[in-house]
Amino acid sequence: MDTKEKKLIQLIFKSIFGINDPKILEMLEKTCTIVKKQKDEILFRQYQKGSIIYYLIDGRIKLYRLDEKGNECVVHFVRNNEFFAEILLTQDVYPVNAQMLMDSIMIGIDKNILLSFLKPNPELSLHIIYLFSQRINYLVDTLERLSTQNAKERFLNYLNYLKRTQKSNTIVLDLPKQELALLLGMSKETFSRIEKQLIQEGIICVKNKQIDILKQILP
Known part of the structure; x- marks a missing residue:
């Protein structure tokens, strides 16, 4: 790992976790490696054992x-400056597959070394676990929605999620509609049909990637 990569890792820990102590940063840096993968490569597979948590740089x-029939169910699209595979803090198996959609560079963090470092640092430990738990809960909720809700319910739940996170009745879609359809477990045609239906029912108004929520969509 060169000096530039070390500085990048320290910057990430500073900005995300609020760590400024040089000694702590140096120790955390030792839990990390730089990982580079090309488009279409698989980083890890569903049910594969592992110990590495990742942070996508670019x-x-x-x-x-x-599923049992071999059908692909998209759980999430990871974007820059985002952690993934945090679930390994609570288990030793990846619950999903991870495939590169473009050439990617990321930081790999060994969870065993990280956890051993956090034990004598309870305040920092709680802070990091809190940040990761939010992401884990989101992914667990996503998996539950895919298995128990119909297409329209998944669509409405996602709008409600964006409304909460963006704190506004006017929301901006954070993904292209084709990717959103995959994320919600439906075809692009089904996505467009439900969107049109909600417009006709006066529930939403759509302007490109902007959606105005006109009525309460969930209790």
């Missing part, structure tokens, strides 16, 4: 599961 990654 690129685009698709997280997906395969």
